Amino acid sequence: MDFIPFTVIDFIDILLVASIVFGLYRMTRGTNAPYILTGIVVIYVLWIIVKALNMELLQAILGQVINVGMIAIIILFQPELRHFLQMIGRRQGSFNFINKIFNVRGSQEPALQPIITACSEMSTSKTGALIVLTQRSDLSDIIEGGITVDARLSVALLENIFFKNAPLHDGAVIVQNDRVVAAKCILPVTQSPVPKSYGTRHRAAIGLTETSDAIVVVVSEETGGISVAFGGKIERNIAPRNLLTAISKHFVTNAKSKEKNDKNTNIE
Numbered sequence: 001m002d003f004i005p006f007t008v009i010d011f012i013d014i015l016l017v018a019s020i021v022f023g024l025y026r027m028t029r030g031t032n033a034p035y036i037l038t039g040i041v042v043i044y045v046l047w048i049i050v051k052a053l054n055m056e057l058l059q060a061i062l063g064q065v066i067n068v069g070m071i072a073i074i075i076l077f078q079p080e081l082r083h084f085l086q087m088i089g090r091r092q093g094s095f096n097f098i099n100k101i102f103n104v105r106g107s108q109e110p111a112l113q114p115i116i117t118a119c120s121e122m123s124t125s126k127t128g129a130l131i132v133l134t135q136r137s138d139l140s141d142i143i144e145g146g147i148t149v150d151a152r153l154s155v156a157l158l159e160n161i162f163f164k165n166a167p168l169h170d171g172a173v174i175v176q177n178d179r180v181v182a183a184k185c186i187l188p189v190t191q192s193p194v195p196k197s198y199g200t201r202h203r204a205a206i207g208l209t210e211t212s213d214a215i216v217v218v219v220s221e222e223t224g225g226i227s228v229a230f231g232g233k234i235e236r237n238i239a240p241r242n243l244l245t246a247i248s249k250h251f252v253t254n255a256k257s258k259e260k261n262d263k264n265t266n267i268e
Helices: 008-028 033-052 056-067 069-076 078-089 096-102 113-125 140-145 155-161 200-210 240-248 252-267
Strands: 129-133 147-152 172-176 179-185 215-219 226-230 233-235
Touching: 033 056, 033 069, 056 069, 113 129, 113 155, 113 215, 113 226, 113 240, 129 200, 140 172, 140 179, 147 155, 155 179, 200 215, 200 226, 200 233, 215 240, 226 240
Parallel strands: 129 172
Antiparallel strands: 129 215, 147 179, 172 179, 215 226, 226 233
């Protein structure tokens, strides 16, 4: 009896399929997507059984359901598919040519001192805060979902927005260049497993940075601790004197300059 030939291409094929399945599992974990997927699999198996038994009427009905199944999957899994595509597109280092073609321009690094001072004072008073610093990723959907402010960035403005009884304190502030463009913005909460000690602000900060290159600064209302989130990871309990460095290192312009300096050093 001959064995089925198994080549390196077959191994790569299996590895890629396993990676996609694992990625889908991680992407849909904690949502209702697995239940929907189970329902789709059950309908497909039922259609195969009905087809084998030659039950023409039921076969025709289920056949029509399966024919529009792809469109239904796109509609049902729209949030998960969008999240997956955003995670791929976020790796913009590999797609710089697309930015050049469409002339995509990122935000300039804002004046960070008002943010540092405001976070330091809010940390002392244990005032919760969630501040988003935009870069190249488009956050227009999140900005439009909040309340337009469009005011010059200042310590007084940030402290007034996040004052406990202020109408705009609940949600995130979006900072673009040197202006606060919107407040009371709702951020996507991460579906990844995080410690139970993380509050809603920390989960939202991680969630946004998983799908964008934004930098998010969090001030805990419970402990007063300051955190900085970037790239789906969060650095917690940052001392106010170290906050400037913790934020600046994540800006694209600074990262490129550092990479260029490192290359020049290696050449020398």
